[in-house]
Amino acid sequence: MGFRLPPVNTLRLFEAAARLGSFKLAADEIHITPSAISHGIQTLENWLGTELFHRGPRGLTLTPAGEAYAPEVQAALSILATATERLPGRRATGALSVSSAPTFANRWLLPRLSRFTELYPDIRVTIDTSRHYVDFPTAGIDLAIRRGTAPKSGESWTQLVPEMVVPVCSPSLRQSISVDDEVELLGHAPLIHVTTVREDWRSWFEARGIAPPSNERAIRVDTIQLAAEGAMRGLGIAMGRKPLIDEYLVQGSLLEIAGPAIPADTSYWLVGTQLAFDRPETRLFRAWILQELRNGVRPLAPTTAAVPRPKITPQRLGIAR
Template sequence: MRTRTPPLSTLRLFDAAGRHLSFTRAAAELNVTPSAVSHGIVGLEEALGVKLFRREAGKLSLTREGADYLTYVSEALSLIIVGTRRLPTPHSGRTIAISSAPTVASRWLLPRLHEFRSSYPRIAIRIDTSHRQVGFPVDGFDFAIRMSRIPVSTGHWTRLFGEWLVPVCSPAYRDAVADMQGGIDLARATTLHVNSLSEDWQAWLDASGAAEILPNGTMHFDTIQLSLEAAEAGLGVSLGRMSLMEREFRDGTLVKVGPAVPAATTYWLVSSDMAEHDRDLRRFKDWLLTKAEAFASDHAGPSSPAVPTAVG
């Protein structure tokens, strides 16, 4: 008797839930509701007559049968994606899909993309800036730009460039909380924090040797972009990334008010397996690595002496 193949839509739900071990994170990845993921998995289990997950209070885990089935489903979905990409598209041209944190995409990648597009106008670019993990090739991405201490997931990881952390604020805010020596007293300042970062103010305090501070209030944001815009608006002191603030330093809307210290994390280009074999993907990867090498050479360290800081 011929075995009935489950619908592809339910297999995608199972693959995402199996990788994340979370219906909520799977739903975010697939842009559906957690309820849709849960109902889809229940329907798949009923159709197969096998329990794929163990559902316990606050914990989701694969059964032995589910873990075994996941290896086949993930491989099958990957083969479909790879096979689809290998189909000739003489009229539409190639599309390169990139996942990147929003601030890195807008402040580092986009200003350089015109050069690549000028050389290869038939290659389209798609950029996704959602905060989520990327699974190659199931999610349909060719590349991801990530900040991490070391490679932490699937794909081929190539270092792009390092980063420096430095406190910044508007010139007016600097003058408002200046100390007697002309530095800035962080104990009187509002510190602006980015919740999505693994390295924030505590990392800077540890690396700079500054004493612990009890700031005069805090504000929290989900992106570096918002934190920097808040600093420009005079709302406090942001812990900026040197490579992402070229425009503000040039225009004078942000000034350094503390020593720059090297970050423990670094920027990486994560590539799918196909990027090593596809001609257009290889062109993009080689171009991006060339841009990163030139940038790293020009930004080997802080561009100006550190400003004395009183942290109180």
């Protein structure tokens, strides 16, 4: 006896919209348009013969039928996802979706990703830099790269690289200030502060046992990337964060001052369920990214080179932290 099922893809759309309470957020997660979500759920409602959502001026709410249906659909999809992950002998020919801290994606991951796609051309990679919480495995994300102080319970955490911090500035700014003592130099140029991170200038001064400049001039930005770009433009001195600034240092667009770099409390971590790490795609990605980090800074392919386009779907790549 065959199963009497509605169109299975509409169940995925319904589960995401019910969990997130929004067609737009569901569309962002699945990487389709809100209109496609709405049409898919309308198809499901027509098939079921009942409404699943109240669509009102104040937003989206589940009907009693929708409230009863949502946990059952989520459980069923979770069983299917788990069964697929556990399938023995499956080759690494599927999709790999990685949610990444945006600055890490921009400054480190994306410039190197062509090396992964050249090694494994049959793996289709999606990079998602939105800040929404990743609910494994139903969110459609296989792995997440996060900046944090320590692993959290519930998932498997692999430390990728600890952050190291050191003041940095442009060569032109350094040449413009005739001060030999680089710690003293900090009092002769604006310090660029990042308002959204815990470890910034105050933590660095405390760790080095140095008093902040009494006449400090400051520029405040809300992202690590903007701080680095401001320093490269000669606006002031930023707190550089390795490995994100490694390429800038190698290229000479930034210089370390008042070094050496000191360890921060934070690291970048690769996060996923233990089941996810059993997939061939995720095993290969974890091994690759750890090897890249062990190799340190290597020449990157020119961004203007005529090379084959890899199978990558960047989503919402920005300069937010």
